[in-house]
Amino acid sequence: MQHLTRRQILATGIGAAAAAVAPAAAASSGARPAPQRVLRIAHLADTHVQPERGAAEGFEACLNAVQAMPDRPDLVITGGDLIMSSFAATKERTKTQWDLFTRVLRASLSLPVEHTIGNHDVWGWANPEQYAQDPLYGKKWACEVLGLEGPYRSLVRAGWRMIFLDGTFPRPGHARAYVARLDDAQFAWLGEELRRTPAEQPVLISSHMPILAACAFFDGDNEVSGDWQVPGAWMHIDARRIKDLFLQHPNVKVCISGHIHLVDKVVYNNVTYFCNGAVSGAWWRGNYQEFGNGYGVLDLFADGSCANRYVTYPWQVRP
Numbered sequence: 001m002q003h004l005t006r007r008q009i010l011a012t013g014i015g016a017a018a019a020a021v022a023p024a025a026a027a028s029s030g031a032r033p034a035p036q037r038v039l040r041i042a043h044l045a046d047t048h049v050q051p052e053r054g055a056a057e058g059f060e061a062c063l064n065a066v067q068a069m070p071d072r073p074d075l076v077i078t079g080g081d082l083i084m085s086s087f088a089a090t091k092e093r094t095k096t097q098w099d100l101f102t103r104v105l106r107a108s109l110s111l112p113v114e115h116t117i118g119n120h121d122v123w124g125w126a127n128p129e130q131y132a133q134d135p136l137y138g139k140k141w142a143c144e145v146l147g148l149e150g151p152y153r154s155l156v157r158a159g160w161r162m163i164f165l166d167g168t169f170p171r172p173g174h175a176r177a178y179v180a181r182l183d184d185a186q187f188a189w190l191g192e193e194l195r196r197t198p199a200e201q202p203v204l205i206s207s208h209m210p211i212l213a214a215c216a217f218f219d220g221d222n223e224v225s226g227d228w229q230v231p232g233a234w235m236h237i238d239a240r241r242i243k244d245l246f247l248q249h250p251n252v253k254v255c256i257s258g259h260i261h262l263v264d265k266v267v268y269n270n271v272t273y274f275c276n277g278a279v280s281g282a283w284w285r286g287n288y289q290e291f292g293n294g295y296g297v298l299d300l301f302a303d304g305s306c307a308n309r310y311v312t313y314p315w316q317v318r319p
Contacts, residue, residue, distance in 0.1 A: 035301035039158040042066045042111075043296035043308075045079025045208075045258020046278035048120065049101040053284040054318035055084070056100045062279045062295060063108040065313035073297065075157060076111050079258035079276065080118025080208030084283070086141070087119065087178075088126035091134070098145050114155070115146045118208035118259065119168040119178050119233075126176050139166065152186055154193045160300055161197045161251075163190065165207040167236060180209035180259075181238040187245075194249040202304035205255040211236045212243065212255070213275045215262035218289065234260065246271050254306045256298065261288040263310045274298070274308045286317045 044062065049055050066073060083097035105113070121142040124131030131137050136144065139151045151166035166186065171177040182190065197203060210216060216235040222228055236242060246252045247269055254272045261278040276296030282288035294312035301307075 035303045035305055037299050038302050039075060039160065039300040040071070040073040041296075041298040041300065042073040042076045043079055043256050043258075043274075043276045043298055044076060044279050045276050045295070046081045046118070046261055046280050047078065047101070048081055048084045048278070048280040048283055049104065050084035050097055050284075051100065055280065055284045056104050058284060058293065058315050059101070059104050059279065060108045061315055062293070062313050063104070065311075066295065067109070067111065069297075073111060076109065076113040077206055077256070078113065078115045079206065079256065080116045081120040081258065082115070082118065082142070082146075083121060085120040086123040089123070091123075091131070091136075094123050094141065098141070102145060114162070114164065114206075115148065116164050116206045116208055117142050117146075117148075117151050117166055117168070119180075122168055122178070125170070125178065128176075139168075152189070156201075158300065159201065159302060161193075161201050161203045163193060163203065163205050165190070165205060167207050167209045171232070177233070179232040180234065180236045181232070182236075182242070187238075187241070190242075191245055194245065194252065197249070197251065199249075199251055201251060202254075202300070203249070203252045204300065204306075205252065207236070207255065207257050209234065209236055209259045210255075210257040210273065210275050211239050212266055212268055212273045213257065213260060213264055214266050215260050215264040215275050218262060219260050243269060243271070251304065253304050254298075254300075254308075256296065256308075261291070263291050265308065272306060272308075276308070277310050281315075284317070 047059050049059050082101050086094040122139055123141045124137045154163045167180045168178050169181055169183055171179040213235055216230045222230055252271055256274050260275055263277045264275045266273040277291045277294050281293040292312045293315045294310050297309050297311050299307045
């Protein structure tokens with residue numbers, strides 16, 4: 001049995017008294033207790049893995065940086081465009097890219113991971129005459145590699161509903177081009193998922209292309225015509241009906257995306273939209289405008305609030 005000295009007894013008593021007084025003091029001062037963090041997420045968008053420019057090593061360096069954080073994340077969410085591009089690539093080139101991505105992920109990541117599919121992960125749409133009959137055509141290859149039953153889904157983590165959207169669809173009248181939107185079937189599914197989610201359960205939405213973003217205006221010379229013109233392939237062209245749906249479900253709290261390789265935060269109708277840059281920076285060629293290679297660190301709290309910051313990691317451009 002341990003015997004306490006008089007000094008230890010006094011110190012213990014003072015500490016206990018202070019602990020008892022602190023909540024009462026906070027209550028009397030009107031201060032609200034800090035929200036409880038329930039999940040920390042590393043959001044890795046636009047990895048664009050390829051054999052060239054050391055992209056696989058860069059992806060590995062990013063994963064190492066994420067896991068070396070003193071207060072490291074509980075979960076990794078990839079933000080789409082996992083490989084450099086399969087949209088117009090041959091089958092052999094696409095396999096090379098996916099093999100590199102999966103090799104690095106399996107060897108270097110010990111955290112749980114959930115995936116979002118991007119437009120660069122869709123195979124063969126630029127050459128439908130050649131590949132449309134292949135069982136891996138379109139989004140099927142990415143789903144197979146990533147172990148997904150389909151390109152969009154819903155799950156629950158730490159009390160939060162997480163919905164992963166697929167926003168890449170053919171542009172009407174242009175079979176070889178895409179536009180950022182949800183088709184009617186997915187939009188109906190999203191509405192039903194939100195309807196079934198308890199009103200007190202906060203919701204996170206992950207999409208590759210931003211539903212709403214300010215940085216899309218700076219991705220290129222979108223003002224050279226004298227009017228701002230943001231292409232429908234850069235930001236959801238159906239953002240209006242999506243935000244109208246969110247208005248019916250106030251528990252939709254946060255949307256995360258990549259695609260633009262720039263970083264911003266937009267708050268609209270009490271929904272916070274984060275665009276979280278790119279692991280690959282300017283496609284492994286250095287900074288893209290003001291932003292270097294990095295990832296988002298997103299904290300989710302029990303009360304439905306969130307916090308996000310963009311973190312860069314050391315990487316030297318390779319020829």
